[in-house]
Amino acid sequence: MSASVQDAPLLPPAPAKRSTLARFLDSDVYASFRRSKLAMGAFAVTLVFVLLALAAPWISPQNPYDPAQLELMNSNLPPLWYADGVAPFTLGTDDQGRDVLSAVFYGLRLSLVVGLLGVLVSGTLGILLGLLAGYFGGFVDTLIMRVADVQLTFPAILIALVVDGVAKAALGSQMDTNAAIGLIVLSIGLSFWVQYARTVRSSVLVEKNKDYVQAGRLIGLSSPVIMVRHVLPNVLGPVFVIATINLALAIITEATLSFLGTGLPDSMPSLGTLIRTGNRFLFSGEWWIVAFPGLALAGLVLAINLLGDWLRDALNPKLQ
Amino acid sequence: MTEPVLSVRNLRVAFAGRRGTLTAIDDVSFDIARGEILGVVGESGAGKSVTGSAVIGLIDPPGAIVGGEILLKGTRIDTLSPEAMRRIRGRRIGMIFQDPLTSLNPLYRVGRQIVETVRTHTDLSEKAARQRAIDLLAEVGIPAPERRIDGYPHEFSGGMRQRVVIALALAAEPELIIADEPTTALDVSVQAQIIALLKRLGTERGTSVMLVTHDMGVIAEAADRVAVMYSGRIAEIGPVRDVVQNPLHPYAKGLMGAIPTLAQETDRLAQIPGSMPRLSNIPQGCAFHPRCPSAFARCLVERPDPIPVGAHRVACHIYDRSEASAA
Amino acid sequence: MIAFILQRLLQSIAVLFAVGLIAFSMFRFAGDPVNQIVGVDTPYAERVAIRKDLGLDDAVAVQFLRYAGNVARGEFGTSYQFRQPVSALLAERMPATLELALCATLFALTVGILMGVYCALRRETWLAKIFLAISLVGISLPTFLIGILLIFLFSVTLGWLPSFGRGDTVRLGWWTTGFLTGSGLRALILPSVTLGLFQMTLIMRLVRAEMLEVLRTDYIRFARARGLTTRSIHLGHALKNTLVPVITIAGLQLGSVIAFSIITETVFQWPGMGLLFVQAVQNVDIPIMAAYLLLVAAIFVVINLVVDVLYTIVDPRLRLSTGRAA
Numbered sequence: 001m002s003a004s005v006q007d008a009p010l011l012p013p014a015p016a017k018r019s020t021l022a023r024f025l026d027s028d029v030y031a032s033f034r035r036s037k038l039a040m041g042a043f044a045v046t047l048v049f050v051l052l053a054l055a056a057p058w059i060s061p062q063n064p065y066d067p068a069q070l071e072l073m074n075s076n077l078p079p080l081w082y083a084d085g086v087a088p089f090t091l092g093t094d095d096q097g098r099d100v101l102s103a104v105f106y107g108l109r110l111s112l113v114v115g116l117l118g119v120l121v122s123g124t125l126g127i128l129l130g131l132l133a134g135y136f137g138g139f140v141d142t143l144i145m146r147v148a149d150v151q152l153t154f155p156a157i158l159i160a161l162v163v164d165g166v167a168k169a170a171l172g173s174q175m176d177t178n179a180a181i182g183l184i185v186l187s188i189g190l191s192f193w194v195q196y197a198r199t200v201r202s203s204v205l206v207e208k209n210k211d212y213v214q215a216g217r218l219i220g221l222s223s224p225v226i227m228v229r230h231v232l233p234n235v236l237g238p239v240f241v242i243a244t245i246n247l248a249l250a251i252i253t254e255a256t257l258s259f260l261g262t263g264l265p266d267s268m269p270s271l272g273t274l275i276r277t278g279n280r281f282l283f284s285g286e287w288w289i290v291a292f293p294g295l296a297l298a299g300l301v302l303a304i305n306l307l308g309d310w311l312r313d314a315l316n317p318k319l320q
Numbered sequence: 321m322t323e324p325v326l327s328v329r330n331l332r333v334a335f336a337g338r339r340g341t342l343t344a345i346d347d348v349s350f351d352i353a354r355g356e357i358l359g360v361v362g363e364s365g366a367g368k369s370v371t372g373s374a375v376i377g378l379i380d381p382p383g384a385i386v387g388g389e390i391l392l393k394g395t396r397i398d399t400l401s402p403e404a405m406r407r408i409r410g411r412r413i414g415m416i417f418q419d420p421l422t423s424l425n426p427l428y429r430v431g432r433q434i435v436e437t438v439r440t441h442t443d444l445s446e447k448a449a450r451q452r453a454i455d456l457l458a459e460v461g462i463p464a465p466e467r468r469i470d471g472y473p474h475e476f477s478g479g480m481r482q483r484v485v486i487a488l489a490l491a492a493e494p495e496l497i498i499a500d501e502p503t504t505a506l507d508v509s510v511q512a513q514i515i516a517l518l519k520r521l522g523t524e525r526g527t528s529v530m531l532v533t534h535d536m537g538v539i540a541e542a543a544d545r546v547a548v549m550y551s552g553r554i555a556e557i558g559p560v561r562d563v564v565q566n567p568l569h570p571y572a573k574g575l576m577g578a579i580p581t582l583a584q585e586t587d588r589l590a591q592i593p594g595s596m597p598r599l600s601n602i603p604q605g606c607a608f609h610p611r612c613p614s615a616f617a618r619c620l621v622e623r624p625d626p627i628p629v630g631a632h633r634v635a636c637h638i639y640d641r642s643e644a645s646a647a
Numbered sequence: 648m649i650a651f652i653l654q655r656l657l658q659s660i661a662v663l664f665a666v667g668l669i670a671f672s673m674f675r676f677a678g679d680p681v682n683q684i685v686g687v688d689t690p691y692a693e694r695v696a697i698r699k700d701l702g703l704d705d706a707v708a709v710q711f712l713r714y715a716g717n718v719a720r721g722e723f724g725t726s727y728q729f730r731q732p733v734s735a736l737l738a739e740r741m742p743a744t745l746e747l748a749l750c751a752t753l754f755a756l757t758v759g760i761l762m763g764v765y766c767a768l769r770r771e772t773w774l775a776k777i778f779l780a781i782s783l784v785g786i787s788l789p790t791f792l793i794g795i796l797l798i799f800l801f802s803v804t805l806g807w808l809p810s811f812g813r814g815d816t817v818r819l820g821w822w823t824t825g826f827l828t829g830s831g832l833r834a835l836i837l838p839s840v841t842l843g844l845f846q847m848t849l850i851m852r853l854v855r856a857e858m859l860e861v862l863r864t865d866y867i868r869f870a871r872a873r874g875l876t877t878r879s880i881h882l883g884h885a886l887k888n889t890l891v892p893v894i895t896i897a898g899l900q901l902g903s904v905i906a907f908s909i910i911t912e913t914v915f916q917w918p919g920m921g922l923l924f925v926q927a928v929q930n931v932d933i934p935i936m937a938a939y940l941l942l943v944a945a946i947f948v949v950i951n952l953v954v955d956v957l958y959t960i961v962d963p964r965l966r967l968s969t970g971r972a973a
Contacts, residue, residue, distance in 0.1 A: 150665045153947045155906045158940075165928035165936050166673050252789045259791045260913055262928050272791075279795055279914075282803055283810075290799075294792050305787040376872055410874025417872075422865035425884050427891070436883075437873045488873060 032314040039314075042306035049300045053108040060102035065268050079288050092288040094277055098269070100288055104296050107271040110264065111251045111300065114184055118250035119243050121189030126196025127239060131227050133197065134204025145201070148194040156191035160253055163187040164262050177268045184263055188250045195242050203235035237315050244308035248301045255297055271297040323394055324351035325495050325528040326375065332387035333367075333374050335599075342599040344370045344383065346552040349626070352496065355522040357529040359543030359560060361536060361575070363596050367552040368532045372498040374398075375530065376413050377405040393495070411441040414489030418501035420481035424473035430457075430484050431469035434491055441492035456487040460517060479510035486517060490527075497521065498530045503538055515542045536575060540564050548572045551596060551607035558632030568634045570612045606637070614638055655955050659948040666944035670937035671714045674724070675707070723938035728930045733938045737920055742822045743813055744912070744919030748904045750835050751843035751911075755904075756897055759847040760890070763854025767862065767889075768881055778851065785848035790907065794841040794914035801837060809834045811916035842911040846900050853896055858889040891958070898954035902947040 033039050057063070075097040078084060091100040133144040151159065164187050171179070207213060208231070216226045257263035258272030259279075266273060271293045278290025333345035345367045352358045360368045373379050375390055377397070390398040397408060409415075417423045425433060434453035438444055444452060450469070457465035460483040473481060482502065489497050499518060503511040519542055521527040531543055539546050539560060547557040548569065556569040567573045574592035594611040597603060603610055609619040618637050626633040627640055698704060705713075717723070723733035762782075766775040785793075802810035814830030816823040825831025861867060862885055870880045909921035916922065920939060927935035 146661075146665075150662050153662060153902070153951075154943065155903050158906045158909065158943065161909070161924070161928050162673075162936060162940060165931060165933075168928075169673075169931045169933055248787065255789055256791060256910060259789075260910065260925050260928075262925070275792065275795065282795065282799060287799065287803075290795060294795065298788055298792060301789070302784065302787045305783070309783075378868065378871060406871075406874050406876065408874070409872055415869070415872035417865055417869055419865060423869040425866040425870070425888065427887050428884070436875065436879065440873070440875050440879075485869070488869075491873070 033310070036310055036314075038306055039310035042303045042310070045299060045303035046307060049108055049296070049303070050112065052105055053112050056102075056105035056109045060099070060105045062099040062102040064098045064103040064106050078286070091292050092286070094274065094289045095281065100274075100292050103269055103274055104271070104292050107269060107274055107293055108296060108300065110181075110268070110270040111254060111272075111297070114181060114188070114254045114270070115247050115251040117181075117185040118188030118192070118254070119247050121185055122192035122246065122250070123196055123239065123243055125189055126193035127200050127232070127235075129193065130197035130200025130235075131204060131231070134201035135208065135223065135227055135231070141201070144197065148197055151194055156188075156249065157253060157256055159191040160184075160187035160257060161260070161262060163190050164257065168262075177265055180264050180268075184254055184257060187257070188253050191253065192246050192249065195246070196239060199238045199242060200235050203238065204231055207231045207234050241308065241312045241315055244304065244311055248304040248308065251297070251301055251304070322354065324353050325356075325393060326352040326530070327391040327394075328371075328375065328388070329391070330388035331371070331374060331385065331390065333370055333379060333383060334386045336382040336384070337600075339600070343602075344552050344599060345374065347388070347625075348549075348552075348554055349388075350547055350554065350557055352528045352530060354495070354528055355526040356545065357518065357522055357531055357543045359539035359546040360530060360532045360549060361534065361539050361546060362549035364534060365596055365599070366549040368534075368549050369500050370552075371549070372415070372500050372530060372532050375496075376409055376415050376498055377402075378409075378415075407441075410437055410489075410494065411492045412494050412496065414492075414494040414497045416482075416485055416489050416497060416499040416502045419505045420478055420485050421505065423485050424481060424488075426473055429470050429472055430476070434469075434484075434488055437488055437491040453487075453491075456490055457484070460484070460487045460490070461513070462487075478506055479513065482506060482510075482514055483517070486514075490521070493525070494527070496528045496530065498532070500532045501534070502531070504533065504535065511538065512541075518542060536564070548575060551602055552599070553607065553635060554626060554633075555608065555636070556632055556634045557626070558630075562631055568629055568632055568639060569636050570614050570638075571608050574611075606635075651959075652952075652956065655952055659952060662948055663941075663944055666941060667715055667718065668711070670718075670941050671711050673933055673940075674714065674937045675710060718941060723941070724934035726927075726935050727932045728926070728935075729932075733934045736923060736935065737938060737942065738821065740918060740920045740923050742824060743917060744905060744908055744921060746825060747835065747838055747842060747908055747911070747917060747919060748901065750839035751841075751904055751908075752846065752897070752901055753843075754839050755843035755846035755850055755900075758843075759850030759897075760854050760893070762847075763851040764858060764881075764886065764889075766851065766855040767858035770859075779855075782848040782851050785844050786852075790841060790845060790910045791914050793844055794837070794911060797837050797841055798914070808837050810837070813918060838911050838915045838917055841914065842904060842908055845907070846897070846904060849900065850893060850897055854889055854893055857892055858885055861885045861888045864888075895954055895958055898950060898957065902943070902950045905946055906943050 033043075052059070075093060075095050079092045079100075091104070093099055094103065129144050129148075133141040164183060167183050167186070204227075213226055213230060216230055221229075254263060254270060255272030255275070258270045259276045261276065264270045264273055266277070269277065274293035275290050275297070278286070278288075278293065281287075281289050328351075329349050331345055331348045332343065335342045335344055348367070348371060350358065360371060362368050370379070370383070374385055377400070379385060385398050388398075389396050392408070392412060397405065400408070424430065431450065431453050434456060435446065435449045438449040438452050439446070442449070454465045454469055457469060462468055462480060462483055468476070473484070476484060482505075486502075497518075502518070503514050506514060515538060518529055518531065522529060522544075531539070533539060543560045545558060546560045546563050548555045548563065548567075548571065550571050556563060556567065556572045563572060564576055567576045571592070592611055597607060597610075603620075605621045606612070606615070606619040606624050609615040612619065616637070622637070624635045624637045624640070626635040629639045721734050723737070725731065726733050726736055729736060762778045766778050769775050798810040801808045809830070812834060813825045814832075814834035815828040816825050816831055817827040825835055867880060867885060870884050875884075906921075908917075908919060909925055911917065912919045912921035913925050920942070923935060924939045926932070927939070
């Protein structure tokens with residue numbers, strides 16, 4: 001069996017005689033993955049973080065979001081390997097008596113959920129706007145792309161902060177945690193759609209004039225059908241690369257917003273919130289409150305970034 | 321006969337690749353006399369440009385000279401240190417590249433590029449070097465050189481830029497110029513002017529030229545002698561008139577047959593069937609045998625060495641009488 | 648060239664107009680401005696009077712024009728939290744941010760270019776590989792984490808550098824500068840490195856990629872064939888051609904540096920506009936948010952224009968000099 005270009009799962013639909021998994025294992029992308037030690041390492045690290053996040057409720061000694069389980073008696077305890085460390089707080093506790101290890105597990109969970117939802121929202125928004133702009137052209141195209149241009153002049157974090165601030169002004173600054181998560185996801189979604197839209201639009205412009213789209217029109221397929229069934233699959237490769245790199249960016253954005261105090265509330269700390277808390281105790285010697293969440297965040301983001309880097313090269317053989 | 325300006329002896333150039341070593345130049349020998357233009361012709365990939373790069377010491381890794389020697393006025397230059405070789409480049413051997421549009425640094429005025437070359441190789445002052453730059457531009461036929469010297473490359477047309485490139489190659493009065501496809505990127509009318517300029521160098525300054533091209537027309541027009549290369553080897557070398565009118569090597573015959581002439585009465589241009597083998601896949605024996613109309617058993621197993629036939633040297637078993645009669 | 652600049656100018660005005668519209672919408676529609684001014688026990692009649700007073704009953708277009716007119720005169724309204732004119736607050740904070748952004752950019756440019764050139768010219772050395780690894784980490788890690796790490800190393804552990812504030816500043820007219828005192832300069836180091844690190848890695852990777860590209864060009868090969876010294880080829884021809892696109896990107900990044908200083912200023916409690924903005928977001932102080940947004944947009948637009956003009960000066964190909972062309 002030779003791995004031809006048509007076998008790669010992200011390229012134009014080929015007759016699906018073999019299972020998707022079999023085709024994937026036979027693809028160039030998978031072969032390149034097996035060759036890259038860095039990619040495999042990054043994938044392993046990411047996988048470990050995801051598993052920890054999924055298993056958080058069962059492996060954590062404590063539910064850090066349940067105020068009933070926090071005791072101020074236990075606040076600012078050092079990690080277990082110090083003389084005054086107390087079991088079961090392996091990595092010590094924060095100022096509320098929250099177990100740092102449990103908080104890191106739950107924080108990973110929050111980071112990944114917010115990151116994935118943020119990517120989902122920004123990706124959906126970007127793909128939709130990109131398809132519209134590319135397919136219809138004219139005024140729709142001009143409008144969407146000018147908005148994108150203006151937005152690109154601002155860093156995403158600024159936009160996320162503004163969206164956050166405006167929403168708080170409109171809704172009142174007291175809101176429950178679910179609303180806070182929703183708001184952050186929305187901020188991230190509105191900050192990162194531009195890249196998807198641009199990529200999708202330029203691919204659509206290329207695909208639009210190809211014979212198969214023209215043929216689809218001739219046999220009377222409607223525009224949405226052509227776009228979704230025929231154009232969309234052809235742009236999924238680059239979109240997937242952007243999504244991976246954006247996942248890291250979305251996680252960073254959430255952490256930054258929480259660090260700046262405009263993200264998730266202190267009662268439901270994400271990694272960014274924990275770092276914000278720990279930062280206050282840096283000078284008094286309680287380094288573990290900031291160090292372990294910081295390490296987890298850095299590791300997660302670095303691993304996802306490496307994976308995204310590799311994926312970009314693997315899907316673009318021309319770049320090498 | 322006086323000593324040749326350039327003498328290449330059994331040159332071998334190889335590129336180390338992931339799947340083993342590829343031999344790009346295999347056992348190539350030739351001389352160039354003072355004021356002579358040697359045309360080197362062949363298909364792309366035949367090794368003509370690599371030969372030129374080897375002479376001027378610009379073979380980039382993973383490529384390397386792995387055998388033979390290169391002598392400039394009797395002195396070996398292929399074994400010199402990088403620094404010593406740098407001093408020879410530009411000073412004693414100049415080079416002209418194919419595309420004048422990309423050969424000049426777009427951000428520097430042409431005058432500055434000439435002056436820096438002159439000053440790298442001579443003791444001239446800034447002012448004297450500038451005067452020399454103006455003289456050079458005038459010599460290669462650029463009108464109003466004292467004004468154009470302060471222009472940027474993009475302000476020159478393609479033909480004018482190639483003249484600037486030639487002026488740069490001439491800046492330190494080298495004995496030898498390697499011209500790698502100097503006319504390929506130019507319009508036909510401009511080509512003739514550039515060829516005339518190259519020929520004038522030989523007659524007026526005694527500069528030798530190694531003219532690398534795939535265009536037999538250019539060779540017929542400009543060269544004194546011609547070397548026909550195929551698959552990293554010289555198939556035939558000889559005076560240009562002889563080789564064009566009476567090619568001996570079957571490949572050269574095919575190549576000459578591919579030049580349209582008004583005198584020829586054939587309806588179609590002759591074509592050589594097939595294409596040149598890749599470096600990774602050079603056949604045993606004579607590399608040309610799969611395409612050769614006159615190949616016989618020996619061509620499949622034994623590589624022919626160049627043998628003198630009249631004024632030519634031909635690497636073909638057909639002309640090896642002693643062996644042929646012995647076999 | 649004038650047509651080109653005019654076109655850019657029009658685009659810039661369009662961008663400012665769009666951002667102005669957003670700022671105005673925030674100002675007008677996010678929360679009732681009246682509620683921000685009055686107390687809970689203010690009678691209804693007074694609220695109506697204030698509403699009329701502020702012109703909130705006029706047509707939206709009229710309100711926008713009035714807002715634009717105020718902005719053009721430098722009036723951005725009154726901060727809800729500080730009860731002071733926003734323009735005065737911003738003017739007071741601006742020197743701190745600009746000095747920080749300047750130092751960060753200088754740091755990013757010098758170190759980024761040096762490391763990038765080294766990585767391009769000595770591609771196979773272990774030092775180049777270390778630089779590349781650092782750049783990957785620098786691009787991946789969130790800015791605030793880098794800031795905290797630096798504070799932990801140089802302030803908490805080693806005690807060499809201050810971890811917050813600007814140190815002593817000197818007043819020059821309305822400008823306050825930290826450049827003239829020892830403590831001011833020392834206070835600049837950590838925030839500048841934190842803020843500049845991301846740009847530095849970006850510039851380093853850009854210089855490296857660009858230079859490798861340039862070293863493969865025909866004119867570099869031709870320069871070698873002319874026997875120029877390696878030094879003059881690398882540091883003259885190759886570097887100059889490398890830096891043209893780098894200048895553009897670095898210039899355009901200056902705007903992001905100012906915007907990104909939001910995070911750095913928060914980490915180091917740096918009394919600049921970014922910290923003011925974060926406090927405004929936390930306290931829903933819309934006038935400051937709107938003004939900051941407009942200001943950043945204006946800075947971006949000006950920088951874009953300047954870079955475009957600079958670019959045409961550095962690259963002769965973009966200059967329209969048909970007179971001399973053959």
